[in-house]
Amino acid sequence: VKTLEFRDGALLLLDQTRLPLSAVIVECRDHHQVCEAIQSLRVRGAPAIGLAAAFGVVLAAQEAAGEDVGRGVYLDAAIEELRATRPTAVNLFWALDRMQALARAQAHLDDASFVAVLLAEAGEMLREDEESNRRMGAFGADLVPEGARILTHCNSGALAVGAYGTALGVIRAAHDQGKRVHVWVDETRPLLQGARLTTWELQQLSIPFTLITDSMAAHFMARGDVDLVMVGADRVVANGDAANKIGTYGVAVLAHAHDIPFYFVAPFSTVDLATPSGDRIVIEQRKSEEVTSFHGHRIAPEGTVVANPAFDVTPARLTTAIITDRGVARAPFGEHLANLAGPAGGDDSPNSVLAGTDRR
């Protein structure tokens, strides 16, 4: 079962709102359906959102052929619609910018060639994504000790990306190297991505795990049962601050208080060097019903006021390292991230950054 796949002119998505009880594929035949799928979290995870949006642009290019307004105008409007689906994960904007730049550069092509070029680009992004996940897996697995008990929050596995996984990809790589690992899975309220998705993926990978409520993480840290924390990210900014699923910041504070290493794992498409610090990241506020209801069953009394930020920001000072597909960044994060970005995106080899830093 693939997270997302483009076939016969349609984007096929594994509907993540239905997991783990049903593995249902939803077919998006136009970009509006992709917008709906992103907003309703049928597809979620920063890299997967970016890829879905890229294929959404391909669908829009297919649609544009029959539209009066002109292909470029139609496509720009579709891209704006896709851009407005979710505000926090930067991969969405990265993917749309890349598709838009290509569309503008290839504006001279006939409709069929234009669609083909965009489809090839989105397919290339999907391939790059898997490759980058495998690279992060290799960099990160070195940081996972034999026997490690790893706590993770939300879902950062193959379901959050094109294939393989970010934080779960590192855990998987360590497992594949023959290291015995055990995963503490935060259920991740309100939408239970940990309980529903991470458990499901770990079962398929035969990696042992224990599911806990988010409120139990501190208890097991205090007992000495957690060796490290590894999570994905929705946006890493220039100073190393990072946005991720609500609850991540709390886990980072707890890890710090218990002297437990805390790692973000994210491809460079998640790194937003244009934003200087985390306080500038827009946090998506989602609807109250995600907190007050469960599968249509009301939890809280009518009239209950709810706050429901979907993300929080972890300041760089709480982070041990950020594992990217270009190498591992450590404090001072601003400098290391800029080095990894490089003037041409790769002046420093990943190892030169690793070499200079203390491997905790």
Place this chain on the structure above:
Amino acid sequence: VKTLEFRDGALLLLDQTRLPLSAVIVECRDHHQVCEAIQSLRVRGAPAIGLAAAFGVVLAAQEAAGEDVGRGVYLDAAIEELRATRPTAVNLFWALDRMQALARAQAHLDDASFVAVLLAEAGEMLREDEESNRRMGAFGADLVPEGARILTHCNSGALAVGAYGTALGVIRAAHDQGKRVHVWVDETRPLLQGARLTTWELQQLSIPFTLITDSMAAHFMARGDVDLVMVGADRVVANGDAANKIGTYGVAVLAHAHDIPFYFVAPFSTVDLATPSGDRIVIEQRKSEEVTSFHGHRIAPEGTVVANPAFDVTPARLTTAIITDRGVARAPFGEHLANLAGPAGGDDSPNSVLAGTDRR
């Protein structure tokens, strides 16, 4: 609607598993039904469990009249059955010890008088409980600044006690004094006592609140939106360590990291001076289904391994003060709690303890 009430030879309990959607009264006509109600959390909250158990002893005394084994033997067996229902909250043992001592002292009475004496004692405990809650409310309200935004975890209101409330009692007292307060309500997974019960009580008291998932507390602390934390306790031990609902320890670590005062509110019947430190407290482990299912709807895949400790322990070093019905204890907690206990349980007036300490 009362948390619990004894009427016409039966213990009436407001079924807390059904709130907030339905206010259903369950009638316990024998002590087995009280055991079931405690184990299945129809009645919960340390003081309320103690009171329910005390009335359970009254029911057992009624039953004993018709038993062959002899009243004393029957009653002792019933008390052991009640004692085994839940291991962590100390009020249960405190209440049963008190009822058992009285039963032994009054063993010479005829059946009718014996039941009447036990019923009077349980009724007295219920009255004392409300009085003690009101006293804690008065002590604690002094620590609540005008405009305070107070975070609480689980439910420590009238539903957790006989009447009024412990931590919620303090909030209520501050509100009744005309202070504007706002409550951040942690939903309190897995059983959602915050989302279901605390919201329900705050609505009835017209105290403004916002419901959040447990994983959001850190985010709002970092934003400066939380002025203090106030929670109940299931057991406070000699050195000031305290057990409370799972998640409390995490909140305490977060409060400490954000320099936010953290208060326990508990009557002296929750204080267990016979246990030296928190690592000696037995933590109840509850069944997996509380985490993997919701209202019969499965959340996690079949075969998911779960950890489900119902409580955690907060070390005294994270606690600003413990508000008891005999006064406010602060560090050094061991000394202050012993002073409040007193040789005769009250040598020091509460104010003498308050006077010597810094009121944060």
